[in-house]
Amino acid sequence: MPGDYRERLFGFLRSRAAGQPGELLVEDPAPRPSTAPGAGDDLAERFRAELCAVGGEAVNLGAVEDPAAELGNWVKGLGLESAVMDSDPAWELLSLPVRELLDSAGLAVDSVGSSVTPQELAAYDLGVTLADAAIAETGTIVQCARPFRPRSISLVPRCHLVLVPGDRLLGGLEDFFEGIDEGASWAAGDADFDSYFTWITGPSRTADIEKTLTIGVHGPERTGAFVLGEGVSDD
Amino acid sequence: MRPRSDQFHELSSEALEDSFLREALKRASSSFHAAKTDAVDSMPDWEELRQRGHDRKNRAIENLPEALEVFEKNLRSRGGEVHYCEDGAAARDQVLSIIRSSGGRSVTKSKSMVTEEIALNDHLEAAGLSVLEGDLGEYIIQLAGEHPSHIIAPAIHKSREEVAELFHDHLGSDPDADIPELTRVARETLREAFLGADIGISGANFVIAETGTIVLVENEGNIRMSTTVPRVHIAVVGIEKVLPRRSDLAALLRLLCRSATGQRVTSYISFISSPRTGGEGDGPEKLHVVFLDAGRSRLWADPTQREALNCIRCGACLNFCPVYGSVGGHSYGWVYPGPIGSVITPHYVGIEKASQLPQASSLCGRCGEVCPMKIPLPDMLLGLRAKAVEAGSAGFSEKLSMRVFSLLARSPRLWRLLLALGRPFYRLVARAGLASILGGAARRWSRSRSLPLPGRSGFRRWWREDSERGGE
Numbered sequence: 175m176p177g178d179y180r181e182r183l184f185g186f187l188r189s190r191a192a193g194q195p196g197e198l199l200v201e202d203p204a205p206r207p208s209t210a211p212g213a214g215d216d217l218a219e220r221f222r223a224e225l226c227a228v229g230g231e232a233v234n235l236g237a238v239e240d241p242a243a244e245l246g247n248w249v250k251g252l253g254l255e256s257a258v259m260d261s262d263p264a265w266e267l268l269s270l271p272v273r274e275l276l277d278s279a280g281l282a283v284d285s286v287g288s289s290v291t292p293q294e295l296a297a298y299d300l301g302v303t304l305a306d307a308a309i310a311e312t313g314t315i316v317q318c319a320r321p322f323r324p325r326s327i328s329l330v331p332r333c334h335l336v337l338v339p340g341d342r343l344l345g346g347l348e349d350f351f352e353g354i355d356e357g358a359s360w361a362a363g364d365a366d367f368d369s370y371f372t373w374i375t376g377p378s379r380t381a382d383i384e385k386t387l388t389i390g391v392h393g394p395e396r397t398g399a400f401v402l403g404e405g406v407s408d409d
Numbered sequence: 410m411r412p413r414s415d416q417f418h419e420l421s422s423e424a425l426e427d428s429f430l431r432e433a434l435k436r437a438s439s440s441f442h443a444a445k446t447d448a449v450d451s452m453p454d455w456e457e458l459r460q461r462g463h464d465r466k467n468r469a470i471e472n473l474p475e476a477l478e479v480f481e482k483n484l485r486s487r488g489g490e491v492h493y494c495e496d497g498a499a500a501r502d503q504v505l506s507i508i509r510s511s512g513g514r515s516v517t518k519s520k521s522m523v524t525e526e527i528a529l530n531d532h533l534e535a536a537g538l539s540v541l542e543g544d545l546g547e548y549i550i551q552l553a554g555e556h557p558s559h560i561i562a563p564a565i566h567k568s569r570e571e572v573a574e575l576f577h578d579h580l581g582s583d584p585d586a587d588i589p590e591l592t593r594v595a596r597e598t599l600r601e602a603f604l605g606a607d608i609g610i611s612g613a614n615f616v617i618a619e620t621g622t623i624v625l626v627e628n629e630g631n632i633r634m635s636t637t638v639p640r641v642h643i644a645v646v647g648i649e650k651v652l653p654r655r656s657d658l659a660a661l662l663r664l665l666c667r668s669a670t671g672q673r674v675t676s677y678i679s680f681i682s683s684p685r686t687g688g689e690g691d692g693p694e695k696l697h698v699v700f701l702d703a704g705r706s707r708l709w710a711d712p713t714q715r716e717a718l719n720c721i722r723c724g725a726c727l728n729f730c731p732v733y734g735s736v737g738g739h740s741y742g743w744v745y746p747g748p749i750g751s752v753i754t755p756h757y758v759g760i761e762k763a764s765q766l767p768q769a770s771s772l773c774g775r776c777g778e779v780c781p782m783k784i785p786l787p788d789m790l791l792g793l794r795a796k797a798v799e800a801g802s803a804g805f806s807e808k809l810s811m812r813v814f815s816l817l818a819r820s821p822r823l824w825r826l827l828l829a830l831g832r833p834f835y836r837l838v839a840r841a842g843l844a845s846i847l848g849g850a851a852r853r854w855s856r857s858r859s860l861p862l863p864g865r866s867g868f869r870r871w872w873r874e875d876s877e878r879g880g881e
Contacts, residue, residue, distance in 0.1 A: 321688025
């Protein structure tokens with residue numbers, strides 16, 4: 175009977191436990207390695223450099239003269255036909271008119287809610303989302319469970335465009351984990367990191383045949399991340 | 410997978426004669442070496458990080474029953490289900506019964522050593538289900554009807570030509586396709602399978618007690634597919650995979666990714682603590698964790714070997730092992746090759762079925778040095794050798810030669826005399842390529858190696874003369 179084994183296993187482990195191990199969940203703050211960026215570092219630049227180093231594409235829109243043109247040109251350069259955006263209410267808070275930029279780049283753009291299926295999403299060329307957090311140390315985009323964003327919108331379209339609000343850009347891995355543990359402003363509200371989140375660092379890749387790097391296996395072959403000079407939080 | 414670890418000598422002898430395999434292993438190990446060395450060199454705090462990783466993982470292992478219980482409570486509170494299985498057969502049945510009760514028919518799987526360990530695919534296919542491996546390397550191995558030969562690069566022993574031929578036979582692609590084209594063909598075939606699958610099966614790199622989270626590390630996106638599209642996600646997980654806190658991942662993910670592929674982090678890392686939430690339109694409706702014991706609790710109960718459970722399966726000890734680098738993964742006869750395989754396999758399949766594995770080491774110590782979790786692999790290999798001898802594995806000739814060696818090594822006079830007598834004989838044998846006149850282990854050793862020619866004068870004489878010259 176399958177239910178039985180749980181009791182037997184725990185009984186055995188408890189009968190063989192020896193000594194006094196330290197407490198399992200004791201507070202034990204992680205030391206920050208010297209390679210993680212900290213206060214005073216240019217996080218947007220570090221993020222850009224790390225993501226580009228792994229084959230992603232990244233632009234710090236806060237440092238360019240004409241952010242709209244920069245983003246529009248990148249999208250045009252992809253040479254795609256269709257795009258799909260989630261229905262994140264934060265799109266409305268941005269001064270950058272992302273939807274209009276996609277339209278004028280010649281893409282057929284749909285906005286979708288949570289009822290869309292992965293099969294439907296797979297028909298689009300470009301998935302367009304906002305990052306819930308980004309980690310400069312590794313060039314990583316983080317997306318958590320959200321009622322308005324399908325998990326597969328960053329996965330099944332051929333390319334992924336993600337905008338990173340400036341107030342969601344973090345330094346190192348420790349900053350991210352501390353932020354979600356302590357409910358930082360970017361990890362509050364309906365940003366549900368306790369149910370699910372995913373880290374995305376550059377395009378999908380493999381080296382499974384003769385250790386030769388190949389980009390774009392199951393996930394997107396191009397990942398563009400644009401760091402915004404502006405934030406989206408209320409405070 | 411039925412263990413053949415008692416055939417290490419035969420399997421490795423075959424492997425040594427496979428010149429493609431040796432080339433492939435050489436290429437792979439030099440690329441892994443370079444990547445890991447760069448990744449570690451660019452991290453000045455590497456030693457502190459190793460210590461931190463070791464301490465946090467050890468904390469969970471030392472508290473194993475509590476860690477599992479806390480994980481279980483947290484995952485259940487968000488709607489996940491947790492099952493415990495004593496052995497492979499129980500785990501296979503558990504997975505099949507979850508699939509049956511959900512009415513699922515088509516399964517996509519992500520790369521997982523533990524599902525290899527319990528031979529899950531054969532069982533599900535025999536039950537009439539369609540099972541497709543989603544990782545490119547695993548998919549190649551599945552089409553070829555083989556088993557992985559490396560923990561993180563399962564198809565390392567296959568050439569591009571072999572893969573092209575395989576895809577041509579099974580999928581009708583160009584027999585001369587290059588690597589990007591082969592990848593594209595696999596993407597298209599598997600894309601269709603992912604979008605049609607109703608069951609996704611994964612392993613887990615870590616599970617987090619504090620938050621009830623399953624952590625999955627990958628580069629291709631196949632794990633995200635298998636854990637996002639199908640209605641049901643089943644994670645098959647060894648009971649040793651647990652970590653105390655979510656924040657421990659900062660250290661553990663750095664250690665794993667840098668040691669495995671030299672990346673700072675991999676392309677995708679998923680952190681799953683719940684089936685899809687109320688507002689979400691995709692993600693699995695049901696989430697199951699199937700915990701596997703299969704020898705792990707027995708290993709845990711042995712304090713001298715317990716630290717082997719700290720392994721995070723990065724593959725570094727394989728990549729830096731001179732024995733693995735010569736004979737490849739299949740020689741080890743089971744799922745886990747290399748130094749870590751030689752340590753855990755005897756515990757999981759029984760020492761009597763794997764007594765040769767702890768011998769498959771030159772005790773050079775590199776595995777212990779590169780292990781990000783500071784597992785004392787060389788000490789453990791020695792401990793297992795001692796156990797095997799206690800269990801009576803040593804034959805008459807091994808016992809006799811050890812006795813003779815021990816006698817000689819304790820008497821400097823006898824030792825010198827024998828060296829003086831032996832040198833001319835050995836030079837003769839080596840020069841004439843007459844190694845075959847040697848018997849037993851010496852013969853096995855010399856079959857695939859050329860004997861080095863010893864110097865004309867011995868080390869002792871050289872040392873004496875060198876010291877007299879002032880040690881320049």
